[in-house]
Each structure stands twice: as C-alpha cells, then as structure tokens.
Amino acid sequence: MAGPDAADPTPGTEASLRLHSLSYSLGITAAITAAARLELADALGDQPASVRVLASAVGADAEALGQLMRALACHGVFEETEEGVYAHTELSRLLRADAPAGRRAMALLAGAPFAWNIWSRLDEAVRTGRSVFPDLYGTTLFAHLHESEPELGRLFDQAMAKSGAVSAVAVADALDLSGTGTVADIGGGRGTLLKALLERRAGLRGVLFDLERVVAGADPALRAGGDLADRCELVAGDWNTGIPVKADTYLLKGVVHMWNDDTAADVLRTLARNAPAGARVVLVEQVLDATRTPEIATVMNLLMLVSQGGRERTSSEFRSLLTRAGLEFRGITGTGGAAHLIEAAVPAAP
Ligand SMILES: C[S@@+](CC[C@H](N)C(=O)[O-])C[C@H]1O[C@@H](n2cnc3c(N)ncnc32)[C@H](O)[C@@H]1O
Known part of the structure; x- marks a missing residue:
C-alpha cells in the first residue's frame, strides 16, 4: 500500500x-x-x-x-x-x-465504465493509431451506446443537444447563409443547430441527417406538427452507406474529429457525390493551432483517438484533408468560442 x-x-x-x-x-x-x-x-x-x-x-x-x-x-x-x-x-x-450546457450529462459520460476501460488502453491506441473500442466491445462507440447501453446513448444525445445549444448561437451568428436555400446538418444529432438556423432565417429550409434512433428523437419543433416541420426534412441514415441529401450548404459539427484522415476523406467524398457543384461544406470543429483552451482540446484529441480512431486537427491539416477529399478549401473563421468554421466547396464535375 x-x-x-x-x-x-x-x-x-x-x-x-x-x-x-x-x-x-x-x-x-x-x-x-x-x-x-x-x-x-x-x-x-x-x-x-x-x-x-x-x-x-x-x-x-x-x-x-x-x-x-x-x-x-x-x-x-x-x-x-x-x-x-x-x-x-x-x-x-x-x-x-x-443547468444549461449539459455538463452533468458530460460528467456522467466522462466517468462511465466504458470511458475508464478505453482510457486504460491509451498506450495501445498510440502504438496502433487505432481506437481500442472494437477490441474491447466488438463494435464501434455509437453502435455500442445505441445497442448495449441505451441509457448512456440517450445521455450522450442529451449532452450533445444541451452543450450544442450554447455553441449553436455562436455558430449561427458567425455563419453567413446568404445565398443558401437549403442547409443540411450531417450528424446533426437532435437538430439543435439546425433549429437555431431555421429560427433565424424565415425562408431557409433544412435537412437533419443522423442515425435512425437519433433522428426519431429530434427536437419536437422539427418533427411532424412542430413549428418548423414544414421547412425541415428528417433523413435517417448511415454515412458509411450513403448521404442521400441535396443542399446548398452542408454542415458537419463535431463530426470530422471522430474520423481518421482516410475515413474523413471517404465520407466527405460520399457527401460530395450527391451534392450540387458549388455547394458549401462547412466543418465546425476546434482548431488545434487556434484554440485558447489547449488543456481540453489536447485531451479531446486523445479521446477521439482512443474512442474512435479520430483526431482534432490544425488549420493546415484541415486544409490538406479537404483537398484530399476533392473539395476546394476556402478558409477558416472563428466563432468567438472554441468552434471554428472550416469551409470548402464542391467543385464542378470535370
Ligand atoms: C459528436 S456527435 C455531434 C452531434 C452534433 N453535430 C453536435 O455538434 O452536437 C456525432 C453525431 O454523429 C452521429 N453519427 C454517428 N455515427 C453516424 C453514422 N454512421 N451515420 C450518421 N450519423 C452518425 C451521432 O448520432 C451523433 O449525433
């Protein structure tokens, strides 16, 4: 002892x-x-x-x-x-x-048994460059949360929706949607950001794309009978098998950091395949070389690795990734908070 x-x-x-x-x-x-x-x-x-x-x-x-x-x-x-x-x-x-911001839900997730299990094998993830989740649980983090620990799955969605409600305001303030008729939020969770955007712009239409169980629990304002339902389409799907969504602007908030570069490039190509030429693709992520809170950003970078094989990225890494996915990199703007808007465009077909 x-x-x-x-x-x-x-x-x-x-x-x-x-x-x-x-x-x-x-x-x-x-x-x-x-x-x-x-x-x-x-x-x-x-x-x-x-x-x-x-x-x-x-x-x-x-x-x-x-x-x-x-x-x-x-x-x-x-x-x-x-x-x-x-x-x-x-x-x-x-x-x-x-309390706002969903910090209680985050605290419950941060110390959930699965979290202790994956963190205890961080050295393994660093050796292999891969998530330890499949070895431990035989599946991916989201499949596990949805199928084996639905209580935690709901907690995760709730934490995302509540913390997202705070950042959605900053993102909606910073995102210029002039010229956009339809905005799609890919992996948009319960639709917190989409709702904020639709509430701000009267003529705007929206598409929420996420896993079936998540879309089923979308914010009531976006579902049938809700205030914004006539301007919102809910699309349940899995980005590994296709993203059948047409929009002028595609948002991916807190999504690309779950992927390594190979997966990210593949999914972004899948998205671009269905998108009209010239469509905007806007990633909403923290940027490692621009963050004012490196203590949490660098820990999230490790959490993404150990849980999903993903990573946070620097500005130049975002630029290379988007270019590799066949998109035209346009630039990065801050939102005043941790989130940055990393923007690219779908090129015209050759
Ligand atoms: C980190 S959360 C981000 C949620 C939301 N964009 C936000 O910022 O609050 C990732 C989202 O991706 C969704 N997701 C995970 N795997 C997916 C898949 N294979 N296809 C579609 N959506 C998926 C999750 O359900 C979750 O809502």
Missing part, C-alpha cells in the same frame, strides 16, 4: 509534485462523476448545508461524503464555508440537472 510518501514523494520539488498530482488527476474525474451520480448539486439548495444533511439527502455515508466534498471543493466544485458545511460555486451549479 502507498504510505505517506505517496502524498508527497519528493518534498520541495515542484515539478515532482506537479507530475504526481497530474498522475492522480483521474481521481478528479471520478469525484465529479460521483457527484453527478449522487445528484449532490440538486440536493444542495441556495443555502449552505452540512455534510450530514447532504449525506442524508443523497443516501450516503456522512464521513465518506465529507472526503468527497473536500476533494471537490479543492477544485472549486462546491466551497467549504465553515467546517463540514458546503455551499454552491459557479462550477458546482453547472452539475444541476436543469
């Missing part, structure tokens, strides 16, 4: 302590996921509460909950206002079930 030296292995050496702390940062993921599972943020109201009161509200052992609260508060998730009494902070409020 680790003795006291494990807590302070080389006293006085800042670098050593920093590395030690980083090595055990998995404990922070575990603590945040535990807080989300225990629904601690919902149990604590606007007034501070003692650990004892919280423990009885969430059905936990008071002493153990004290250990958890101490670790969380050390990172600004809850705050100890007096001994054994905790209050909300800006961060802990984000873990409430009704």
